[in-house]
Amino acid sequence: QVQLVESGGGLVQAGGSLRLSCAFSGRTFSRYSMGWFRQAPGKEREFVGCINWSGDSTYADSVKGRFTISRDNAKNSVYLQMNSLKPEDTAVYYCAAAYLIVFPVTQSAYPSWGQGTQVTVSS
Numbered sequence: 001q002v003q004l005v006e007s008g009g010g011l012v013q014a015g016g017s018l019r020l021s022c023a024f025s026g027r028t029f030s031r032y033s034m035g036w037f038r039q040a041p042g043k044e045r046e047f048v049g050c051i052n053w054s055g056d057s058t059y060a061d062s063v064k065g066r067f068t069i070s071r072d073n074a075k076n077s078v079y080l081q082m083n084s085l086k087p088e089d090t091a092v093y094y095c096a097a098a099y100l101i102v103f104p105v106t107q108s109a110y111p112s113w114g115q116g117t118q119v120t121v122s123s
């Protein structure tokens with residue numbers, strides 16, 4: 001059973017940066033694609049980006065060029081580096097794991113989810 005624990009959220013001013021981490025346990029991390037999603041108040045959860053086991057990544061247009069996903073298979077961890085943050089990036093951020101799917105961009109592709117971490121960007 002996959003377990004995911006996010007960390008690194010917090011309050012940051014617009015234009016600032018944050019780095020989220022997600023610790024993976026329970027299965028062989030290197031066989032999983034890892035995704036990041038977010039849910040703003042009153043809105044549906046949306047795809048942010050994902051990285052597959054080869055290290056290839058894809059992003060939502062809203063974060064492309066500002067956010068970067070990376071992974072460290074030795075540490076069983078995935079990271080979301082967020083730069084040039086905007087107030088509209090305020091949300092709870094979730095990491096998720098999908099087994100052997102190249103670019104899982106839909107929520108339904110992910111059976112395993114973390115509990116989420118709050119990111120608040122002040123204007």
